[in-house]
Amino acid sequence: MTHSNKSTQPPIPSGKKFDAIVVGSGISGGWSAKELCEKGLNVLLLERGRMIEHVSDYHTATMNPWDFPHRNQSMPLDELKKYPVQNRTGFTITEATHQHFVNDLDNPYVEEKPFDWIRGYHVGGKSLMWGRYSFRFSDLDFEANAKEGIATDWPIRYKDIAPWYDYVEKFAGIAGDRDGLPHLPDGQFQPALPDNCVEAHLRKSVNGMFPDRKVISARAAHLTAPTPEQTSLGRAKCQFRNLCMRGCPYGAYFSTQSATLPAARRTKRLTVRPHSIVNSIIYDEKSGRATGVRVIDEQTHQWHEFNASIIFLNASALGSTYILMNSKSNRFPNGMDDSGQLGRNLMDHHFHVGATADYEHDLDKYYYGRHPAGLYIPRFRNLPGQPNQPFTRGYGFEVYTNRENWDHAHHDEGFGADFKEKATQFGDWKITLDAFGECMPYEDNRVYLTSEITDKWGQPVLKMDVHYRENETLMRKDAQEQAVQMLEKSGFSNIKGFDAQAHPGLSIHEMGTARMGTSPKNSVFNKFNQHHIVKNVFCTDGASMTSSPCQNPSLTYMALSARAADYAVKALKRGDLKR
Numbered sequence: 001m002t003h004s005n006k007s008t009q010p011p012i013p014s015g016k017k018f019d020a021i022v023v024g025s026g027i028s029g030g031w032s033a034k035e036l037c038e039k040g041l042n043v044l045l046l047e048r049g050r051m052i053e054h055v056s057d058y059h060t061a062t063m064n065p066w067d068f069p070h071r072n073q074s075m076p077l078d079e080l081k082k083y084p085v086q087n088r089t090g091f092t093i094t095e096a097t098h099q100h101f102v103n104d105l106d107n108p109y110v111e112e113k114p115f116d117w118i119r120g121y122h123v124g125g126k127s128l129m130w131g132r133y134s135f136r137f138s139d140l141d142f143e144a145n146a147k148e149g150i151a152t153d154w155p156i157r158y159k160d161i162a163p164w165y166d167y168v169e170k171f172a173g174i175a176g177d178r179d180g181l182p183h184l185p186d187g188q189f190q191p192a193l194p195d196n197c198v199e200a201h202l203r204k205s206v207n208g209m210f211p212d213r214k215v216i217s218a219r220a221a222h223l224t225a226p227t228p229e230q231t232s233l234g235r236a237k238c239q240f241r242n243l244c245m246r247g248c249p250y251g252a253y254f255s256t257q258s259a260t261l262p263a264a265r266r267t268k269r270l271t272v273r274p275h276s277i278v279n280s281i282i283y284d285e286k287s288g289r290a291t292g293v294r295v296i297d298e299q300t301h302q303w304h305e306f307n308a309s310i311i312f313l314n315a316s317a318l319g320s321t322y323i324l325m326n327s328k329s330n331r332f333p334n335g336m337d338d339s340g341q342l343g344r345n346l347m348d349h350h351f352h353v354g355a356t357a358d359y360e361h362d363l364d365k366y367y368y369g370r371h372p373a374g375l376y377i378p379r380f381r382n383l384p385g386q387p388n389q390p391f392t393r394g395y396g397f398e399v400y401t402n403r404e405n406w407d408h409a410h411h412d413e414g415f416g417a418d419f420k421e422k423a424t425q426f427g428d429w430k431i432t433l434d435a436f437g438e439c440m441p442y443e444d445n446r447v448y449l450t451s452e453i454t455d456k457w458g459q460p461v462l463k464m465d466v467h468y469r470e471n472e473t474l475m476r477k478d479a480q481e482q483a484v485q486m487l488e489k490s491g492f493s494n495i496k497g498f499d500a501q502a503h504p505g506l507s508i509h510e511m512g513t514a515r516m517g518t519s520p521k522n523s524v525f526n527k528f529n530q531h532h533i534v535k536n537v538f539c540t541d542g543a544s545m546t547s548s549p550c551q552n553p554s555l556t557y558m559a560l561s562a563r564a565a566d567y568a569v570k571a572l573k574r575g576d577l578k579r
Contacts (some may be wrong), residue, residue: 009183012273014304018044020507020568021308023323024276026125026543028557030256031168031312035565036312037267043574045264046276048298048315049102049121052128054234054257058247059253059379060096062450070096081105088116089506092129094210097245100129106456112217115464116505117318123274125316126508127255129245132221133398134174134254135551136165136185147546148392151441152517152547153343155527156186164559171263172254172558173230175221175238175373182251183283184378184551189536190225191240192217196367198359198401198429199375204492206377208275213380220373221254221555233262240369253372275299277457281311281327281336281537287332289578290537293323306464309579310536314561317346317510322462324514324524324539325449328443338520343448345512346466347440347548351434352500353476354397357492357508366426375399377433377486379550381478382407391474395437396550397483403429416531431492435479438550440471443514466504509553511545531563536577540564 001071004175018039022033038301051057065071072095079098080087086101087093102119109117120126139158146153162185195203195217203215222238223230235251235258251258264270275298282292282305291305305372313320324342325335335342379394384447404427412491414422450463480497487495517523520532525544531537540561542553571577 003437006413012044012271012306015307017307018271019572020044020310020312021046021306022312022314023293024125024312024313024315024319024541025123025256025261025272026316026541027127027130027554028257028561029125029312030127030260032312032540032565033270034260034264035562036310036432036569037264037269039565040269041569042269043271043309043504044308045270045272046293046306046469047123047125047274049274050278051272052122052124052257053272054262054431055249058249060251061097061243061246063364071446072096072226074160075353078282080310080436084421085116087120087205089118096243099128100247102560104161107454108455109461109465110450110452112463112465113467114503118505118508119316123272124261127380128247129259130554131254133376133552134172134221134440134555136187136218137549137551137556138185139270140183140185140549141551142550143275144393145441146303147381151443152515152522155516155518155523156159156570160527161514161556161559161563164563166554167556168562169449170227170231172259173223173226174219174392174555175217175222175224177217178489179214179216181214181216181260182385187219189219189225189418192221192223193220193371196373196401197362197365198431199399201359202399202431202490203362203375206486208526209489210486212386213377213397215375218373218376218443222372223252230259235259238372239576240371242370242372244372246434248375248510253434253495276304278323278340278354279326280323281534282307283327283329283331283336284536285329285331286579288534294512297459301457306552309577310538312561312565312568313537313539313543314541317513317545318462320539320541320543321447324451333414336531336537337514337524337535339517339523341443341515341517341522342524343513344446345515346441346445346447346464346504347511347545348466348504349436349440349509349548349550350439350468350472350476350504350505351436351507353437353479353498354433355480355495355497356432357431357486357487357496359431360493362429364490374401380425389478391471391478393440393471393475394474394478394550395435397433397435397479398431400434401430403427404465426427431487433483433486435476435483436550436552437472437479439468439548440481440496441547442469447506464505468504509542509548511539511542511548511553514539514543515546516544517546528567529560530567538564538568
C-alpha cells in the first residue's frame, strides 16, 4: 500500500521568517495554528512525518474486511517487525491502521523501566487515532497539588479556562449530556450518543443503587447535530461506523484534518511543511529571545533553519520536552530551563483494571451501527465531603459493551443448513468497566537525553525512567473491587475482576515533563503556557500539565492552546513580544 508524501506548499527556503512557527500538527498544534492564523499571523506548521490529506489519504477508511489480504485479522511478520512497541497495545497495528503509527526501528528510545511510547508521526498526529473522550477539568483538579502540598501548584483555576472550554467545544463538536457534576463541569454539548439496552440497564441500576456515583454518557468529540460552522468545513454527522482510527472521511470526529487545518488554510496564512524534524530552538544570547528552529528534513537528512517571532511547541508531551532538552546554549547548557524540572514529573493514566461480565437478558435485541463511545462513570472517590480513601485522588471508568457477533461460529466445525443457521446467530452481551486512574506527579519519574543509541537521523534519544507507586497500586485495588461490586448489584453474570498491570505510556495520555507553574524556580512555563525566561516560546501540549486528573486530557490541550494563542497575539500587538 502506498501513502502520500506530497506537501501542500512549494519548497520553503531555509532562513525564511514567519510570524509564528508551530511545531507539531496534532490536537494542540492544529489548534495553535488555527488560532494564530485567524488572528492575522503568517504561520509555519512543522510536522516531522508525512502529509496526510483529509479523505484522499485515508486509504483504508471504507475497506471491507475481505478487501484486506489477511482480512484485517493479522499482519505479515516482516511488517510486524517494524512495530515492536506500537503493537504492545494489542489493537493499533492492523492491516487497516498500522500506517498511522511510527516505525519503531527508525524511532528508538531507551527504557530504563518499561514505558510503552505509542506515537503517530504524520500531519494530524494522534488526532487521527485518539479515543475522542473529551472532559473538562475542575478546581478539584487544579487545586489538588496546593491542598495536598505536593509538586507545585497549578498557576490557573477553572474560571481562567472555562470560557476557552466553551470556545473549543463549540468548534470541535462534543456529544454529551449536562449532568450537573461539580467535579466534572458541563460544557457546550451536541446530543449524546444513544444507549444500547445493556448500557441503559447499567445506567439505571448503578444510578439507583449507588448514591455516591453517577453513570453518564461519555462526552465524545463526535458530531451528532453539526452546526453551520462545522458543515462549512465539510464535516458531517457521525455515521456510527466506529472505524475512526483509519481516518474519518465524513469529518464526523474532531481531528486536525477535519477541523482546525481547514479553518487555518482558509485564512491563506498557513504554510505546512511535513517531513520536518525539529531538532532544537535557536536562542539569541543578546536579545534573550528564540529566533527560530533547527530542522532536519526527514527524507533528505538536510538541515534547515526557519525563523519566527513566536514559537509554539506542540510536538506531544515527550516530543516538546525533547526539543527543549536539545535546545542548549551558553545561557541554557542543560536545555531551555532554569527550574530543574524539565524532563521530570512524567505522568500517564494507569488503566486496564476493572471487571468484565455477561448480560443474559435482551437477547432478542441488538443495536444500530457501532457507536464510537459508550458510558462513563466519573470519579467518585475522595470528593469533597466524602471519607478519605487509603489513596489520594481518584479514577473514572470507561464502559464498553458489545454483543458477540456471528463470526464466533467461524471457529466451529460443520456444514449444511444447521451450520448456516448457527452462523447467523449472535452471541452473548458483554460489558467491561475499565478504570483510568490519576498518576501523581513524582519528580523522579523522568526522561532525559542519552546517546547510548541514536535515531535514524543521528540524534540522541529519550531514556525513560518511570514507574507507578503505592498510591496507584492502592487505587487499582479499589477500582477492581468497585467494578465487581457495581456489576454484581446490577445483576450481571460471569463477573471477573482483572488487573492487567499496564506499564506507563500504554494509556497514551503522557503528561508533564515541562510543567506550568507559578515561578521559574518551580516550573518551565507560566500561567499562559509561556516560557518563564524565553518569553516568545509557548507550549500547550501534554508537556505543560502540572498534574494528571483522571479525565482524558485532550480537551484541556485544546482550550490551553486557544487561550495561549490569544495571549501571544495580544502581547505581540502590544509590543511585549518583538516581531
